[in-house]
Amino acid sequence: MSAVLGVAVLGLGLSALYALASLGIVLIYRGSGVINFAQGAVGLCAAYIWFELHINQGWGYPAALLIAVAAAAAVGALIHIGLMRQLKSASSLARTIATLGLLISLQALVILRYGTNVNVVPSALPTGAWTIGDVTFPQDRVILISIAFALSAGLWWMYRFTDFGRATSAVAEDQTLSAAVGVSPDVVATVNWALGCGLAALAAILVAPIITLQASSMTTLVLAALAAALIAQFRSFPVAFIASVALGVGQTILTRYTTQPGLAAAAPFLVIVVVMIVRGQAVPLRDHVLARLPAVGTGRLRAPLVLAGVVGTIVLANVSSDAWTQSFGATFALSLFMLSFVVLIGYVGQISLAQWPLAGFGAWVAGRLGASQGMPLLPAIVIGILATVALGVVIALPALRARGIKLAIVTLGLGTALELMLFQNSTYTGGLSGTAVQLEIAGWNFDAGTHPDRYLFVTFGAFVLAAIVVTNMRRGLVGRRMLAVRTNERAAAALGIGVRSVKLYGFAVAAGIAALGAILFSFAVGIVDYTEFSSFHSILYTCLAFVGGIGFVSGPLLGSPLAPGTVGTQFGTVVLSGVATYLSLIGGVVLILSVLLNQDGIAKDLATSVRQITSRLGPRHQPQQSTVRRQLADDSADGATRTRTRVRPSALAVDRLSVRYGNVVVVDDVSLAVRPGQVIGLIGPNGAGKTTLLDAVTGFTRVASGRVTLNDDDMTRCSPVFRARAGVSRAFQSLELFEDLTALENIVAATDPTSRSCYLRDLVHPAPLKFSAGVLDAIREFQLEQDLDRPASELPYGRRRLLAIARAVANGPSVLLLDEPAAGLSGEETRELATVVRRLARDWGMAVLLIEHDVEFVLETCDELVVLNFGRVISRGAPLEVRNDPAVVAAYLGGETKVPSPSKELRR
Numbered sequence: 001m002s003a004v005l006g007v008a009v010l011g012l013g014l015s016a017l018y019a020l021a022s023l024g025i026v027l028i029y030r031g032s033g034v035i036n037f038a039q040g041a042v043g044l045c046a047a048y049i050w051f052e053l054h055i056n057q058g059w060g061y062p063a064a065l066l067i068a069v070a071a072a073a074a075v076g077a078l079i080h081i082g083l084m085r086q087l088k089s090a091s092s093l094a095r096t097i098a099t100l101g102l103l104i105s106l107q108a109l110v111i112l113r114y115g116t117n118v119n120v121v122p123s124a125l126p127t128g129a130w131t132i133g134d135v136t137f138p139q140d141r142v143i144l145i146s147i148a149f150a151l152s153a154g155l156w157w158m159y160r161f162t163d164f165g166r167a168t169s170a171v172a173e174d175q176t177l178s179a180a181v182g183v184s185p186d187v188v189a190t191v192n193w194a195l196g197c198g199l200a201a202l203a204a205i206l207v208a209p210i211i212t213l214q215a216s217s218m219t220t221l222v223l224a225a226l227a228a229a230l231i232a233q234f235r236s237f238p239v240a241f242i243a244s245v246a247l248g249v250g251q252t253i254l255t256r257y258t259t260q261p262g263l264a265a266a267a268p269f270l271v272i273v274v275v276m277i278v279r280g281q282a283v284p285l286r287d288h289v290l291a292r293l294p295a296v297g298t299g300r301l302r303a304p305l306v307l308a309g310v311v312g313t314i315v316l317a318n319v320s321s322d323a324w325t326q327s328f329g330a331t332f333a334l335s336l337f338m339l340s341f342v343v344l345i346g347y348v349g350q351i352s353l354a355q356w357p358l359a360g361f362g363a364w365v366a367g368r369l370g371a372s373q374g375m376p377l378l379p380a381i382v383i384g385i386l387a388t389v390a391l392g393v394v395i396a397l398p399a400l401r402a403r404g405i406k407l408a409i410v411t412l413g414l415g416t417a418l419e420l421m422l423f424q425n426s427t428y429t430g431g432l433s434g435t436a437v438q439l440e441i442a443g444w445n446f447d448a449g450t451h452p453d454r455y456l457f458v459t460f461g462a463f464v465l466a467a468i469v470v471t472n473m474r475r476g477l478v479g480r481r482m483l484a485v486r487t488n489e490r491a492a493a494a495l496g497i498g499v500r501s502v503k504l505y506g507f508a509v510a511a512g513i514a515a516l517g518a519i520l521f522s523f524a525v526g527i528v529d530y531t532e533f534s535s536f537h538s539i540l541y542t543c544l545a546f547v548g549g550i551g552f553v554s555g556p557l558l559g560s561p562l563a564p565g566t567v568g569t570q571f572g573t574v575v576l577s578g579v580a581t582y583l584s585l586i587g588g589v590v591l592i593l594s595v596l597l598n599q600d601g602i603a604k605d606l607a608t609s610v611r612q613i614t615s616r617l618g619p620r621h622q623p624q625q626s627t628v629r630r631q632l633a634d635d636s637a638d639g640a641t642r643t644r645t646r647v648r649p650s651a652l653a654v655d656r657l658s659v660r661y662g663n664v665v666v667v668d669d670v671s672l673a674v675r676p677g678q679v680i681g682l683i684g685p686n687g688a689g690k691t692t693l694l695d696a697v698t699g700f701t702r703v704a705s706g707r708v709t710l711n712d713d714d715m716t717r718c719s720p721v722f723r724a725r726a727g728v729s730r731a732f733q734s735l736e737l738f739e740d741l742t743a744l745e746n747i748v749a750a751t752d753p754t755s756r757s758c759y760l761r762d763l764v765h766p767a768p769l770k771f772s773a774g775v776l777d778a779i780r781e782f783q784l785e786q787d788l789d790r791p792a793s794e795l796p797y798g799r800r801r802l803l804a805i806a807r808a809v810a811n812g813p814s815v816l817l818l819d820e821p822a823a824g825l826s827g828e829e830t831r832e833l834a835t836v837v838r839r840l841a842r843d844w845g846m847a848v849l850l851i852e853h854d855v856e857f858v859l860e861t862c863d864e865l866v867v868l869n870f871g872r873v874i875s876r877g878a879p880l881e882v883r884n885d886p887a888v889v890a891a892y893l894g895g896e897t898k899v900p901s902p903s904k905e906l907r908r
């Protein structure tokens with residue numbers, strides 16, 4: 001036991017590093033809402049300033065330490081003022097990318113100046129030991145953890161009891177409100193950034209004597225502090241401290257007692273994964289903020305551009321020198337890898353930072369099969385790709401419960417674990433001398449060194465093929481599903497789109513593409529060094545894909561030249577002699593600039609210019625819209641004014657349903673039933689539990705007791721997707737439109753959500769859109785003919801609301817749930833909507849349950865009303881009876897006939 005304790009005590013040095021770094025991460029998050037991935041890089045720079053002053057220039061330890069910490073604090077303040085403040089209204093994704101850009105730039109700076117050597121530095125702390133019983137306590141560890149403890153206690157006190165701490169909490173709660181009460185969010189954020197970065201510096205300098213000073217490993221070490229910050233939910237200093245102690249000590253014990261190399265180093269990252277899976281939500285909550293993701297291309301591959309590419313490649317292979325040809329080949333291979341980002345981040349919206357290590361796994365499988373089993377290249381590549389697809393699906397599992405930045409953290413954790421446990425283990429990889437491979441199929445060698453022209457043709461061909469597959473997918477049914485999931489998971493689930501299947505599919509396809517790209521890139525010259533498959537490179541490539549344009553197939557071609565080993569390196573070496581060395585730094589800086597200036601990437605501008613030029617040559621052809629217009633026109637020529645859609649009649653019953661949030665009962669023992677052809681109104685004051693009841697009926701919230709049945713089939717425990725497919729559809733109070741899609745695409749997103757064949761078929765041949773009678777009837781009912789080709793985000797509010805309802809009815813649901821359908825509509829629009837709702841019940845045969853505050857609308861539309869107050873039914877019956885019920889008048893209606901309630905979207 002005392003032996004274990006003795007080892008555990010040694011871990012306190014690492015614990016102190018994690019504690020100080022995670023306190024900094026928490027500080028910055030509380031002050032500005034940004035998760036600073038560059039925390040380690042800032043600490044690294046500060047540690048090297050201290051190293052330069054103290055070791056190289058001979059300054060005293062305290063002076064060097066002070067200057068370095070002050071410099072880091074100043075850098076922190078500058079980062080906020082110069083960068084983060086400009087990104088205040090940008091999505092959290094953009095802000096994260098900016099911190100990743102900082103990470104890349106700062107680490108590149110240090111490597112440029114000091115290289116990647118390991119520097120052993122002396123400690124200023126006493127190196128003796130105290131002994132208590134059988135256990136020896138190294139003095140430096142004890143002092144370090146005491147400093148970390150004192151700082152976390154001090155920060156806890158400061159943020160709880162001082163004005164500045166309260167101001168930070170106010171900013172964390174609500175930036176606009178805190179500005180209104182006289183606290184400047186900017187000042188608060190700047191100070192927190194300075195303090196957070198100062199702490200990173202202190203951590204790196206104090207712990208450097210224990211862990212040594214090295215450019216690449218320090219950043220990864222501090223990334224592990226994310227695990228502690230995550231456990232503390234980016235809020236609590238004491239929890240961050242305790243988690244850091246547990247992680248540092250646990251990791252040291254693992255190092256001592258396990259034989260699996262890399263497991264101990266990977267432990268914090270595995271903790272991240274477990275925490276995120278446990279804390280994650282299968283369906284995002286109502287208050288989930290939708291991040292604006294970069295723009296997405298149309299998926300049309302322009303034949304003249306492809307032809308120009310073919311001609312250009314042939315010319316290049318014949319006229320350029322071997323070095324240039326090889327570098328172009330490498331650029332296509334890396335672009336092919338980066339196409340995986342277009343699928344995963346661009347189309348499905350899943351921010352993965354594990355793509356490069358994941359792709360490396362495919363290269364490793366293929367390489368080892370060739371090197372150790374003598375397997376020919378082609379089958380080895382196929383097996384490598386299949387293995388990567390399988391691993392991609394495993395990596396996708398956390399994505400089912402984490403989203404946005406949290407997913408970025410989980411995947412970073414998984415990628416780093418893979419790097420530490422596999423790629424840095426020379427027993428598995430052949431070490432620095434690497435694995436020998438041969439790019440040869442059926443005796444035809446296309447090694448980049450000996451046959452650069454062949455290598456160029458193969459990589460170009462593979463890129464074009466993959467681009468065709470990706471664009472096919474974008475234009476097909478599966479592409480629309482992907483965009484729906486990316487834009488709004490709740491709305492997608494409510495339409496019956498299998499959110500999980502779409503995510504798993506996206507991860508699988510992206511993994512396959514990534515593996516092929518990585519194999520062609522890393523096998524180029526016969527020796528594969530697997531240590532290249534690092535998290536740092538993964539971050540770099542993800543960021544370059546953003547620079548190029550992550551939603552466009554041309555994006556990778558525009559972003560990849562900034563990566564080392566590509567045509568950018570060749571250009572930097574030959575044309576601008578010496579610039580190649582600065583490529584990582586240039587990449588980081590370009591990334592920061594592009595986050596500031598153009599978050600959609602260079603490809604977006606290029607696509608806009610191409611569209612402008614082609615539109616001058618002739619009108620744009622929009623096959624989908626012309627088809628639907630033709631069908632609508634044919635219908636009106638036939639005199640088809642009445643709907644042709646009759647839905648499958650089903651009755652919804654809610655039986656003694658209760659929902660609790662914590663100790664509060666929000667819906668209390670509510671029963672109601674809606675039959676086909678009937679419209680039931682659910683009314684009551686704000687906060688009465690009406691939307692929560694709809695959430696419970698559609699599966700978006702857990703019920704405490706009671707049942708929800710459709711035609712007597714119990715659905716209480718079924719997923720939202722299952723209920724939607726069973727015929728329960730919903731239009732949200734907050735609209736939840738797919739903002740990136742056009743009105744038509746929004747409506748057809750719900751069409752045929754159960755087909756699985758499209759997952760394979762669309763890769764080869766995206767089937768043309770079929771417009772069901774429901775789609776056409778929905779367009780006609782809500783008079784959306786003129787809005788079909790406009791993006792949802794550009795429609796005026798009233799049209800947006802109608803579009804949200806049209807989308808909910810397009811698939812012909814048996815039960816339709818409407819949450820404040822008339823909110824934000826003009827008087828005339830409201831009257832028209834009342835008629836349409838009646839028609840949906842009478843002509844389409846739907847059972848309609850609607851929540852509405854507009855009492856006139858309710859009286860006009862509903863057959864029966866149910867009134868909720870504090871979650872309980874206080875009255876029910878025919879509209880006029882309920883209108884005059886004294887209990888209802890007292891609790892809700894008062895003397896008014898119309899209770900204004902701006903919709904939640906308007907309130908925002």
Ligand SMILES: Nc1ncnc2c1ncn2[C@@H]1O[C@H](COP(=O)(O)OP(=O)(O)OP(=O)(O)O)[C@@H](O)[C@H]1O
Nearest residue numbers: 285286661666684685686687688689690691692693
């Ligand atoms: N995820 C949640 N966690 C905790 N409380 C919640 C959650 N969602 C809703 N509530 C609370 O449940 C109560 C009922 O909210 P709900 O939105 O269902 O009311 P409502 O009748 O639809 O109100 P409104 O007419 O304003 O939309 C409110 O007090 C709300 O704050």
